[in-house]
Amino acid sequence: MTGPGAGAGAGTGASTRSGGTAGPPPSPRVPPTRDERRAAAATAGWLPVRAGDLAGVAWTLAADGVPRGARGAVRTALTAWCWPARVLTVGRNRYHRDDRRTTVSLSRTISPGVAIAVAAAVWLLFRPLVRGMPPVPVFVVMGALYGYLLTLAVLQWLRNRAERTPEERRGLFRIAPQVRTTWWLGRVALRDPGADRAAALADATALCRAVAGPGETVGAVAASDRQQAELEAEGFREPRGSKGMVILTGSA
Numbered sequence: 001m002t003g004p005g006a007g008a009g010a011g012t013g014a015s016t017r018s019g020g021t022a023g024p025p026p027s028p029r030v031p032p033t034r035d036e037r038r039a040a041a042a043t044a045g046w047l048p049v050r051a052g053d054l055a056g057v058a059w060t061l062a063a064d065g066v067p068r069g070a071r072g073a074v075r076t077a078l079t080a081w082c083w084p085a086r087v088l089t090v091g092r093n094r095y096h097r098d099d100r101r102t103t104v105s106l107s108r109t110i111s112p113g114v115a116i117a118v119a120a121a122v123w124l125l126f127r128p129l130v131r132g133m134p135p136v137p138v139f140v141v142m143g144a145l146y147g148y149l150l151t152l153a154v155l156q157w158l159r160n161r162a163e164r165t166p167e168e169r170r171g172l173f174r175i176a177p178q179v180r181t182t183w184w185l186g187r188v189a190l191r192d193p194g195a196d197r198a199a200a201l202a203d204a205t206a207l208c209r210a211v212a213g214p215g216e217t218v219g220a221v222a223a224s225d226r227q228q229a230e231l232e233a234e235g236f237r238e239p240r241g242s243k244g245m246v247i248l249t250g251s252a
Contacts (some may be wrong), residue, residue: 031213037210040210041210044203045097046097046104047095049094049095049096049103053096053100054087057100057103058086059086059191060096060103061086061103063190064159064187064189064190064191065155066079067155067158067159067162068159078155082155085149091105092107093107094107100191101191102189102190102200102203104188104189105186106183106186106207106211107186108183165226168224179247181247182216183208183212183217184219205248209248212248217247217249218236220245222245222246228246232246235248237249
């Protein structure tokens with residue numbers, strides 16, 4: 001049951017002390033849906049990775065992780081060596097363009113707790129498989145697996161080392177601060193070694209602006225001063241008191 005006068009005046013706003021009527025409260029900003037974000041990404045020239053894109057996108061990621069000095073048959077062989085691991089690690093919220101020759105991830109920041117939970121789940125699933133097997137085959141398989149992962153780590157280290165100048169290598173480590181952002185921009189991976197990385201980064205920034213909703217931010221980490229200068233040229237800004245991390249503010 002409503003009180004006196006609760007019919008016609010309802011929904012028009014509350015009365016103020018001066019006799020006026022206050023407007024309705026401002027509606028909260030609704031973030032775009034996944035379909036709206038993907039439509040905006042398509043307008044910027046980026047397509048989400050589907051099941052049929054996994055092989056091509058993984059090849060681009062593998063080729064991008066090869067040291068810069070590798071060319072010709074050596075580069076192809078190293079790319080093929082890294083390709084299986086890249087197929088298994090192509091995550092969600094990854095986009096591609098140029099017939100899968102350029103790819104970048106734009107995903108939510110994953111907390112350490114999620115990574116620990118995933119690792120624990122993998123270990124719990126792996127234990128029943130090896131419990132009844134003889135120890136020698138298990139050691140051989142595990143040794144081969146660890147050896148493969150070690151080669152991937154070495155190749156990635158060489159690739160990251162090539163990003164920094166000798167002066168930067170002798171300087172301080174670039175460690176990103178614990179700044180919370182809505183999205184995380186991964187490395188822009190290019191399949192062709194001679195591709196224009198500045199243009200690819202500009203396209204990735206356009207993707208960020210298209211996908212990020214009102215008030216959302218996009219974080220990225222630069223591996224070198226050169227990368228940070230390129231990101232800042234595209235509108236990313238370094239938070240005060242940090243070194244290595246830059247943030248792009250989304251639409252207002």
